[in-house]
Amino acid sequence: MKKYAMLLMAFVCFITANAQTKIEKLKSKKLNETRDIQIHIPEGYSEEKVYPIIVVLDAHYLFESVVANTRYYSYWDEMPESIVVGVNQYEKEDREKDCAYDDANGLPADKGAKFFEFIGMELIPFIEKNYNTANFKMIVGHDLTANFANYYLFKEVPLFDAYINLSPYFAPKMEGRIVTRLEEFEKKKFYYLATGEEDTKKAAARIKDLHGSLSTLKNENIFYYYDDFPEANHNSLAVQAIPRAMSQIFSMYRPISVKEYKEKILALKTSPFIYLTDKYQTIKDLFGFEKRVSVNDFMAIYSAVRKSKNVEDLKLLAKLGKKEYPDTALFHFFMGEYYEKTEKPKKALRMYQNGFSMNSIDFITKDLMLDKADKLKQDFGW
Template identity: 45%
Template sequence: MKRILLSLALAISFLGLNAQVTQEIFESFKLQERRNIQYYIPEDYDPGKKYPLVVVLDGEYLFDLVVANSKFYSKFQGMPETIILGVGQQPDNLRWDDCAFDERNGLPGEKGPQFYEFLGMEVIPFLETSYSTAPFKIFVGYDITANFGNYFLFKDKSMFNAYISISPFLAPEMASRVPERLNVLQQQIYYHLIVPTGRGDNWNATMQLDRGLKSLDKENIQYFFDEYKDADDTSVITYGLGKAWDRTFGIFKPITTQEYKTQILTSEEPVFDYLQKKYDKIESLFGFQKQVELNDIMAIYAACRKKDDFESLNPLAELCKKAFPDTMLG
């Protein structure tokens, strides 16, 4: 565990975490109070590009970890850069007031509806109007703040496209309500449940939630469950974030050797169709076009020759002319 924390600390230092982080006090009409927020904007931010928005509760603890993961995966794994909002919930342990629930029915507690509107109607729109954000949004929460994220599933359309729920402290009935709600939603949702091995009533509720989510048979719902036996309630955060990030943005990666062998070479469809569908899905899911990777062009070209699919070379050549007009490929 010490080795993991040391490695993460070095990564944060190496990636220059504070280079584009802004901290400010946000005057909330909904909450009738001032709240601490911080947000990370990529160093090479371009208003002409679109950036997925990540909303992180428990900002004092989780924000730096999420930023470090985003920077690492965008720099070394070919995943998109993101804009990240961290919502402070200290001092005075505000998280329990913000995210409290009624013990009888599991609905948000006295302050919960106002905090819900603060996020959805004030601070998120503030970033959306200030910066070039993509439609794709991710929610990250831990313990009771992870439970709070589930309430955003119950709008007509979920505000978030991906949920990273770390060791959630579930409200009554939430273990059954989340699967029921996801079963009727039609939009693409990524739901990550990250837990340490545990016991007790909340562990039983977590396992009930896991069973309910695993029972769903819907192409638009991507559910991932990660249990870490060597983790405790806090160290599980460092174990699970990277894997959740990798899965959420996995389609963004350049074509890998394994992908080439197991999906492209084994497909009965024209080789070029694989590339077309990959980039169409990226645009549909994230709300912006991705520049075609040279790696992907070469992988498709190699597959065309390997499978004698010479018909796919024509659209591939046209794509090269558009994507790389100033190179030999164009």
């Protein structure tokens, strides 16, 4: 974690000059007041793309940490570039009013009920009106605001897809409601829960009890993650939990790792190519846009196909390569090998020769295509 923190700090310093964060004064009819909203727009923002929304409560101290991790992970293509929206809650008294609930039923009350509507009916529509947004939405909160974020789970159509709970101070009956609700979902939801070794005793006890219930959850649509950080107190756990939460929630977006390759792909009883298309279909379903298949993932699946000896997958990879990287030799290399495996050497030779004129990609270079063609000529005496 220390190594990660140092890398993150260096990265943040490197990109600070290009920061696109601004403060909006958002006039709220629901609250009858004007609120300070921080908005971070990705440096490469384009009208031709869409971006997930990450709402950060307690933004006056959590916003920078969320933005830094968003930039870092998206730079390495481990999560999509995102719009981060922070709601500042400077004063303790105002924060408590924002998150107010009825002591009897544990549901939002007074200003808390209005603040609930402000997020869903004013803040999110404001962002969606002014920026190109994807379907995926996440919310981040700490103690009181973490509890508050959970109320959006109970809408008939939940506002958020992912919930980062940093040492929540639960309202009455909240834990039972969370478990019941998460058991019901028929669409994918992500739920992260964190405490620390030196967290406040009352909060930690309830968090661990909830973890005990959620760890036995059998709903395949729920992706649940939990951390209990050693030596972390109620406040310090937040900066450790945010990168952990984001790394786990966006794990399906990341390029295929060595661990994923060894533990999942090599253990497949079905086609590795199907695994690849399913992965990218999940990304499309979750975020509402098509992600270009990374070269890393092409090569991982190619390696698995060779081990599985599933020759037809080479042909499918070739067609996908032509779609994703049309100016490169990816299509010609995969089709050349496909024709070799299916004992059609003349067609393989033609593919390698045609691939020589295309751009190199990864290990597939012009020299490699030339070598492949020469070897075929030697083998068959052409």
